[in-house]
Amino acid sequence: TGTLTVRAPVGYVFDAECRVVTEPSSRIFNDSAVEGTLPRVPDNVPLDPALTHTIGPPEKRAYAQRYDPWPTGTATVSCLGRNNEARITLEAGLELFKTYLFRLAVLRNPPVTPEYNYFLLEYNGEASLPFLGVNIWAFGNTSIVPTTTAASRSDFLTTNEVTIQLRPVNPVPNGGHVRVTAPSGFQIPTECVMSLAVHESEMPNISAYPPGTARAQVLQWAEFMPSDLTCQGDQTASSRGRLLLTQNNKYMRAHTLYVLKVQVINPQTTSAVPEEWHVQSYEDLTVNNIIDESYITGFVVNTAVQFFAYLKPESTNALVKQRLDFNMSFPETVAIGDQIQIVAPVSYLFSDPGDRRCPQYVFLDGAMTKTIPTCSANIISWHLMDESIPALSPVRFMVQVQNPPRTPTINLFQVRQVDMNGTRKSSRMLEGYEIVPELASPVITQDPSSLPCRIDVNL
Numbered sequence: 001t002g003t004l005t006v007r008a009p010v011g012y013v014f015d016a017e018c019r020v021v022t023e024p025s026s027r028i029f030n031d032s033a034v035e036g037t038l039p040r041v042p043d044n045v046p047l048d049p050a051l052t053h054t055i056g057p058p059e060k061r062a063y064a065q066r067y068d069p070w071p072t073g074t075a076t077v078s079c080l081g082r083n084n085e086a087r088i089t090l091e092a093g094l095e096l097f098k099t100y101l102f103r104l105a106v107l108r109n110p111p112v113t114p115e116y117n118y119f120l121l122e123y124n125g126e127a128s129l130p131f132l133g134v135n136i137w138a139f140g141n142t143s144i145v146p147t148t149t150a151a152s153r154s155d156f157l158t159t160n161e162v163t164i165q166l167r168p169v170n171p172v173p174n175g176g177h178v179r180v181t182a183p184s185g186f187q188i189p190t191e192c193v194m195s196l197a198v199h200e201s202e203m204p205n206i207s208a209y210p211p212g213t214a215r216a217q218v219l220q221w222a223e224f225m226p227s228d229l230t231c232q233g234d235q236t237a238s239s240r241g242r243l244l245l246t247q248n249n250k251y252m253r254a255h256t257l258y259v260l261k262v263q264v265i266n267p268q269t270t271s272a273v274p275e276e277w278h279v280q281s282y283e284d285l286t287v288n289n290i291i292d293e294s295y296i297t298g299f300v301v302n303t304a305v306q307f308f309a310y311l312k313p314e315s316t317n318a319l320v321k322q323r324l325d326f327n328m329s330f331p332e333t334v335a336i337g338d339q340i341q342i343v344a345p346v347s348y349l350f351s352d353p354g355d356r357r358c359p360q361y362v363f364l365d366g367a368m369t370k371t372i373p374t375c376s377a378n379i380i381s382w383h384l385m386d387e388s389i390p391a392l393s394p395v396r397f398m399v400q401v402q403n404p405p406r407t408p409t410i411n412l413f414q415v416r417q418v419d420m421n422g423t424r425k426s427s428r429m430l431e432g433y434e435i436v437p438e439l440a441s442p443v444i445t446q447d448p449s450s451l452p453c454r455i456d457v458n459l
Contacts, residue, residue, distance in 0.1 A: 001077060004088040005122040009133055011110025014081025019105040023070035068098040075425040076373055080396040081107070082221050087119045093124070112138045113169075113293060139294040141164035141257055144277055144429045147412065148429045150304040151270050157427075158266040160302060164279065165199065167258055170291045172252035172281045175222075178260065180284065183275035183298060185267025188241035192263065194231040196243065199257040201291035221253040239264075244285065246420040252281070271301045306331045306392055307414045318405045318438035323360055323398045328415055334389035335422040340368075345432050347404035347410050351375035359400040366395035375399075430451075 006016070026033040077089040086104060094100065113243045118130035152158045164180070172178060182188065198204075204222050209215040230244040241262060245251055252258060276295040283289035311325040326342065334340065344350065350358060358375040367389045371382045380399060389395060411432035417425045 001009050002090045002124060004090065004091045006086045006088070006104060006122040007122070008084040008086075008106070009110065009114035009117050010084055011112075011114045012084045012106055014084070014086040015105065015107040016081055018079040018081035018086050018088075018107075020076050020086075021103040022076055022090070022100075023072070023074055025067075025069045025101070028101055052385040067101045067360065068095075070100060070102075071095060076386060077332040077395060079104075096185075098156045109136055109138075110413055112136055112140055112142075116201050137169050137292050139279060139281075139292050139296075140167060141165060141166075141443075142279075142294055142296045144273055144296050144298050146299050148266070148414065148427065149299055149302050149424060150266065150427045150429065151301050152266050152268045153304050154217045154268065154434050156304065160264050160266050161261055162264055163259060163261050164277070164296065165257065166279060166294065167257045168252050168254055168281060170281075171254045172245060174249050174251045176245055176251070176281065176291070177285055178245075178252075179278075179280045179287075180241050180243070180260070180262055181278040181280075182264055183267075183271075184239060185269055185279050185301075186239045187237050187265040187267075188233045188239060188262065189237050190233040190266070191223065192231040192233040192241045194229065194241065194263075195226070195261045196241045197230060197251075197259050198222050199259050202257045220249050220401040221251055221256065221332040223248060246285070246326055267299055269301070274298045300424070302424045303331055303426040305329070305330060305415055305417070305426045307394070308413075308428045308430055310413070310430075313433060314401075316403065316433055318403055321359075321400055321402045323362075324401050325364075325396070327394060329392055329397045329419055330389060331393045332391050332425070334417055335419070336386070336388050337382055338384050338388075338425070339418045340382045340384070340433070341411070341412045341416050341418065342380045343416070344401065345404070345408040345413065346378060348378045348409055349402040350378060350380045350399060360398070361400075362398045364398060367393045368395050368397075372397075377388060403435055405435075407435040408432070 021027050021031070024034065071092065071094070072089050074092045074094065077091055079086060079088045081087075081114075088102075113136045114133070115426050117133040117135075119133050120130050121128040145163045145165075147161045147163075148158060150158050153390075162182075180188070180194075195408075201213060203216055206215065206218060206222065209218050227315060228245075228250045229245045230246060232242045234240055243260065243262075245250040274297050277298050278293075278295055280293045283291060285355070306329040308326075308328045310327070313324055314322050328340075352359065356374045356376055358380055363369060368382065368384070368387065370387045371384050373380050373382045375381075412429045413432055414427060414429045416427040419425055
């Protein structure tokens with residue numbers, strides 16, 4: 001007997017009793033071909049350029065032109081798998097200088113193409129050089145970032161714009177679609193909202209392409225206007241939604257980093273661990289021809305803050321400093337050791353540069369009388385060391401905030417409660433106010449008068 005060991009890249013998993021096909025060689029590409037007739041190598045199987053054909057016409061797809069049939073009596077005795085290693089025991093040894101082909105079943109592919117993507121074979125005390133594995137048809141560089149992690153409430157649905165980053169291995173053609181399945185409990189409306197864009201780090205300089213065919217070809221995969229895309233939820237709202245690429249010859253280019261944003265409604269139940277989101281791409285509008293597929297780790301859903309609001313500001317002009325009046329309450333007791341943070345949209349300022357004091361902070365009402373907050377840029381924080389806040393107890397205060405020069409792209413205020421271990425216990429977001437923008441680089445110029453000035457004027 002002889003033992004052939006296959007070591008796959010980390011991430012592959014072989015079954016404990018793995019399945020391998022050796023002889024008759026006719027079964028390697030077709031399980032039902034038991035008569036022994038050697039097949040033609042299928043067109044979708046890449047040919048090893050190091051193997052030259054030896055007999056027959058130079059078409060190189062006939063099995064006998066590429067490989068040697070397995071010797072009679074070399075049936076498989078056993079195949080034992082453990083993680084990414086499979087040990088195949090054969091009834092008899094193999095001949096020298098022969099090129100054999102075999103098929104080995106994999107229980108589970110890695111979720112993405114391994115960073116070190118090389119296989120290794122060992123037999124009879126010898127080992128092959130590492131040889132390159134296949135690219136896994138799974139989206140690369142994946143991530144999911146929520147706008148808010150707060151659960152919905154029976155009296156308040158939490159709308160959440162989720163940003164999914166992904167890099168397709170294969171192009172998603174015009175006429176195809178991307179399917180997003182959120183974890184159970186999330187809801188994607190029937191008339192859903194999705195957007196697609198090339199990540200800013202890989203966005204081409206469109207103006208560098210001359211108007212005409214060259215620019216139009218780049219815009220087909222690099223720019224997606226709302227009219228280019230169709231978002232389609234299930235007829236009865238569920239956790240599934242589809243982004244259809246059916247308009248204006250738009251498609252997703254292979255190996256390009258994209259950002260897909262989808263609006264969902266968060267579940268009313270919380271989760272202790274992040275659950276997976278399922279993203280798939282298809283060649284057409286059916287589910288028969290899948291292209292790429294990935295499971296992406298999502299985020300923990302925490303309890304929603306009971307109440308969070310601010311009074312209408314005195315001014316919405318750019319760069320104005322003013323007091324904002326906030327009111328908040330929490331669904332559970334804010335315990336000693338917990339922290340409360342309010343995060344304003346980026347470019348709002350709660351403090352002066354280099355100063356962690358909160359200008360014009362005034363506590364107005366509630367249970368948080370002893371804790372003095374600290375401020376840093378757009379964040380105001382309280383660390384409760386000598387007091388707690390009872391559940392549902394309102395807390396009201398005022399603090400100075402400087403308006404930004406213009407309305408931020410993501411214009412949301414967030415309050416969050418974090419325990420001493422850094423675990424978020426509750427949170428909530430609300431819309432910010434529109435800013436009257438600052439004039440950009442105003443210039444005053446003096447133009448000559450169209451009429452001569454008069455020296456004397458009669459009154």
